Amino acid sequence: MRIKQKPEDFSVKESYRFDEVESGRHRVYLMDKQKLSTFDAVNRIRDAFGLKPGAISYCGLKDKQGRTEQIIAVDGADVDMQEPDLRLKFLGRTDKPLSARNITSNRFSVTVRALTHDSLAPLNLAAAEVNRLGVVNYFDSQRFGALKHGQGFIAKDLIRGDFEAALHNYFARPSDLDRTEDAKVKGFWRDNWGRWDARVPFEGAKKYHRILRSLRDHPGDWLRAFLQIDSDYRAMILFEYQSFLWNEGVRRYLQLMLPREAMFPMRYQAGTLLHYRDATPDVLHTLREKTFPLVGPDTTFEDPKVAEAMAWVLGKEKLKLPDLRIKGAERMLYFKEEQRPLVMFPHKLVVGRTQNDDVNRGEIKVNVAFTLPPGAYATLVIKRLFHFEYTEDTKEDIRTSQRPRLVTTEHEEARVDAARSAARASEGPSRHRDLADKRPAPPAREPRAPSRIGRPARASREATPEPVKKGVRSDRAERPAARPAPVGTLTAPAPPEPEIPLGFRAKQKQRKQVKAESRAEKAEKQRLAAAKSAKKQKRK
Template sequence: MRIKQKPEDFSVKESYRFDEAANGRHRVYLMDKQKLSTFDAVNRLITKFGLKPGSISYCGLKDKQGRTEQIIAVDGADVDMQEPDLRLKFLGRTDKALSARNITSNRFSVTVRALTHDSLAPLNLATAEVNRLGVVNYFDSQRFGALKHGQGFIAKDIIRGDFEAALHNYFARPSELDRTEDAKVKGFWRDNWGQWDARVPFEGAKKYHRILRSLRDHPNDWMRAFLQIDSDYRAMILFEYQSYLWNEGVRRYLQLLLPREHMFPMRYQAGTLLHFRDASPEVLSTLRDATFPLVGPDSTFSDPKVAEAMAWVLGREKLKLADLRIKNAERLLYFKEEQRPLLMSPHKLVVGRTQNDDVNRGDIKVNVAFTLPPGAYATLVIKRLFHFEYTEDTKDEVRASQRPRLVATERAEAHVEAAQAAKREAEGPSRHRTLASRPMRLARPPRGLDAPSAPEGRSDRSDRAGSSRRDERSARPARAPAPPPAFTAAPVPEPEIPLGFRAKQQKRKDVKAEARVEKAEKQRLAAAKSVKKQKRK
């Protein structure tokens, strides 16, 4: 099975409510985006319209891989965006910023591809199980993007108090799977870590200007620099690790309640999740009413099995609850405790009729639609329904799926290079000319039996000297004459390449250093002359 092969394969529409106020300071828009995360879309709006960080509020994060609709509120500014991947529709005004309280549910429509007719029978059974039992309300792979891109859990660095490592993992560790300009910026700072005055030759560096300004002014204050990250993203960094602890705690909790034969594992980005196919009425009633805590430093547990499960997880992570309190930054970096429902029940679950798959020839596809409460993951429902053949993509498979987009990018870059070459050619001879535009010069052939006669104007003395040398050579033992070498093209010098920023900086430093040495030498000579004059007097 395959999902998200096309943007329209994964669609989500937010059901929302807000108190409309005619003169409210917050403008509310319906944001329609595709192939963009909520953070990417919001940052694009902030950059384009010069808004302050945190001036755009929203109800929740929506998946990057798909087409989604959600509401946002812009504080004190009117904006408009009508681009192919990001469009806004004005809805009204309100007095308050948006939050999770403004969302009631999400309606999903997912096209599942690359199926066979043999998949239909187990799909019907799994649909009945989901309707009867629900789905464990785990956080799915998209919550753990930092793991996917090789950054690890940055929150662990923060808990240890190592803010330098946290900053390095945040903006100096490019992903193998990322082909955007942001990865180039991260690669630059990976190679130039500590050289905060270096100039980044990429536009994407603007995203990190507040961090870099702090590091230039206070090079060793790593916590101060880390706190320049947008507050919403800082909270997500902590919530990512908190979500992992929740997943692991629930997994252990299910092991304490259910027999092994009722459960089955499923791989995801951060490890393995456990789902169940059956449960006794008593256990099922307990699970339906249960919540499980997103832990903080002051968490307490009334259920002994919950306490046992979390003690097991924290022990494996070599942590105590008190370690979740970030020293010297308790008000800005903190793990917020809250209860999360242990199960979710998809409402209005509809599995459509099968159709021929227009992307994977010879296979079939099916559309699945359902409604979920805020904070629940639609991908988990899909994986639970098709658990009998779902597998998590490897890095190689992700790269292969990116290949068509990379080819398009490479072609675009080739077109840009060709246009630049044509422009240089049109500007006429310059130091940027290519080798093909330079005339080839042939080296003068060596004089020998087949060499042409000396040009007119050669002096008799040179001829006599040449004949005497030939007489001396004739007295030596005869050797087989070596064939004259073929005519070869004279080596053409390499075209001069414009210096990069670092090379130019180094060149300026060298020039200044030479000027200082020369000035010091002149001063020394002038001082010596003045001493001689004084001696003469």
């Protein structure tokens, strides 16, 4: 299964409320964005209109990979932006900045692609389990972008008091997966650490000008420089590690509450999560009503099992609760304690009818729609529904999805796809977990890009030869395998190969061409008939 192959495959609309005040200083806009994180969108608006940090407030963070709608409020300025990936619509005014209190729910519509008909039976069972049991309200991989990009938990540097390491990891540690100007800026400062007067030859450097000005004026004062980071992003750095502690605590709590055979694991960016398939009525009632704390230095526990679970997590991290206080910056950098529901229940869960997949030839797709409370992750619901075949991306998967496709013709594209398919088939057995009924692996599929949740084509599948019918000659079985050319190279036209099936658009174009030729032929016949008739009339 794969999602987010197209921006419209992952859609979220925010349900909101705010008190409209005609003379309010905060202008509220509906922001429609795609392929942009909330941070990126807000920064673009702020830079375009010269707004100060903190001038734009919003209710929550929305996924980068997809098309999302959410409200923002701009303090003291009228703005307008109508770009292909970022559009604003004025809604009214209010006298207060927006916060999470202004969200009531989020409605998601997700298209899941690259499915087979064998996926439908376990999907129906999983949907019944989700409706009855809910989904554990973990923080999903999107929350842990610093891990994805190799920065680690910057909050752990702050807890240790190593502010230089925290600052270095923030803006001088480029990601292998980042292809933007920001990665080039980070690479420059990695190579020129300490040379704060050096001139950065990249446009993205202005994002860090406040940090650099602090380092030039106060070299060696790493904490002062770190505090120049935008306050919202500083809070996110701490919240990222706090979310990891919450996930680990809930995972341990479920181990204390449920037998091992009632649960199954699922990998994600920061490790492994546990989900449950069933539980006794008493345990289900407890889980439904339970909240679990996002811990701070002064957190206390009423439930002894929650206390035991968090003690286990903190022991594994070699921490104690008082260690979560950042010495020297207690008022600017702090872990805010908060209670989070342990289980979420998707409302109005609808699994649509299956359709032919217009992106992945020969496979099917299905749309899943549901409503979630604020702060819950739609991708977790999708992963829980399709847990029987979902796997987390590796860095190599993400790198592969970012490689350009250097092809010029349909024939060349087909040849490159065949080469990639052969290369992946030789990598070994699939990373997908076997289903409970031990079905045989499906035949190899052509690679496609982009991937589900950032993954390119499904890792590797062993190609299964087609059965040869009696009395029918199989050219495929007798022809020796062609040696694939290097991917992305441009070569002279290859010798004729077996005809490649046309895609949907090609078929539509072919049908239109046939109809046009038919209409032209019909018009020509009518013209000749009219000319013949006119000639007869003239003779008379």
